[in-house]
Amino acid sequence: MFGKILGFWRREESGDQHGAEAKRLLKKLDRSRLPKHIAIIMDGNGRWAQRRGFPRAYGHRAGVESLRDIVKACSELQIPILTVYAFSTENWKRPQEEVDILMDLLVEYLNKEIDELCRSGVRINPIGRLGDLPRQAQDALKMATDCSRNNKGLILNLALNYGGRTEIVDAVRSIAADVEKGLLRPGEIDDKVISERLYTAGQPDPDLLIRPAGDFRISNFLLWQLAYTEFWLTPVMWPDFRRVHLLRAIDDFQRRERRFGGLIKK
Ligand code: IPE
Ligand code: IPE
Ligand code: MG
DSSP: OHHHHHHHHHSSOOHHHHHHHHHHHHHHSOGGGOOSEEEEEOOOHHHHHHHTTOOHHHHHHHHHHHHHHHHHHHHHHTOSEEEEEEEETTGGGSOHHHHHHHHHHHHHHHHHHHHHHHHTTOEEEEESOGGGSOHHHHHHHHHHHHHHTTOOSOEEEEEEEEOHHHHHHHHHHHHHHHHHTTSSOGGGOOHHHHHTTSTTTTSOOOSEEEEOTTOOOOTTSSTTTTTTOEEEEOSSOGGGOOHHHHHHHHHHHTTOOOOTTSOOOO
16 A cells, blocks of 8 residues: 555656756757657556546546647647557447547547647548547547648547558458459559558658557557557556657657668668
């Protein structure tokens, strides 16, 4: 019990320390080598809440604050694309009550944030099998997409009812339909043709993938696009994740040597 209390107090460093570190990292970053596309698996909400003796929903609500902070930070850093994993094709397996809370939070987030997002030039781009989401969620997404369509800042890909395998299935179906119609020959199918049929068509693959909450897996996220992405994993739970963690990830990313299967001339 005592350890638990101490653990609670010790959780993460203080905001002041974060502020100082963020400032230092911000100064150090090479602006010409920022990632063009960052992907985040927003994980750990449930455990974060349960460790504090709260219901999982409390963690999901806290996670929205992290999203707000990270979207703002990416926008300010002029990162072109941020993709966040918000609900997977497998997350329907959760109790209906939790699914409902997640969908309600999505609607609330979009309704509350749309003005601020638009002021910052953010373009909302939902990706996934959106037609299977509840009506209210689809309506809110349509509103946010329509309102932000002409914005020129950060593209925010919201992965909802998203599965990497489902995305590939959808791409294969669309290619097969074109082959059947005689619009495409099998021999013409290459990496580029497949990339252009994915939900992320026209976007560069992520340079950096961030997974909070300590697990070391992809969980069906961007299977095709992550082929040469740099991974940055942290035990920090998503509700505790703030811009200082994003800056740590980018700082680390800038020290990586990306070879893409080739060799670097020394
Ligand atoms: C991420 O947090 C949110 C979603 C998957 C929708 P989790 O709910 O997975 O939290 P943990 O991993 O159980 O702690
Ligand atoms: C991945 O997290 C999906 C989202 C963050 C939306 P999960 O919590 O669903 O992944 P697993 O079950 O730990 O692999
Ligand atoms: Mg999880």
